[in-house]
Amino acid sequence: MLVRSMPPRLRGFGSFDQVFQQGQNFFEFPFQVRYEAGSEPLRIGFSVPKRRFKRAVDRNLLRRRMKEAYRLHRSDWENLAGGGAVILIYSTNQILDYQHLCHGLRKAMKRWAQQRGLTTLKPEGEA
DSSP: OOOOOOOOBOOHHHHHHHHHHHOEEEEETTEEEEEEEESSOOEEEEEOOTTTOOSHHHHHHHHHHHHHHHHHTHHHHHHSSSEEEEEEEEOOSSOOOHHHHHHHHHHHHHHHHHHTTOSSOOOTTOO
8 A cells, every 4th residue: 555645735934924925816615725836846734714713623623634635635736737835724614524625625626727727637647
């Protein structure tokens, strides 16, 4: 069984601030996606605002679900041309189940590809 680690994560306030100031954004339920094109490998960050979920337990649950949904669909993101930085911000007041998060993530990936000039995702296994 092949175990793949997470890609380089977007960490630190400086990295997040740069994407917020210089990047572009769109909303695809339940995520607000902020991104900045770049030549480096794809870096991704996950955020669940404290304003929406006061309890750390709820924020951690949602962040874990987002990371797992991304991990399972990671190859789709990596098949997209180019790199850059992406921040997925959970933007609803409800705690959605895992299936809804996966569906929302797939929609966000497709829209991100369209906004970067790609019309569709490449099939799995294609370089």
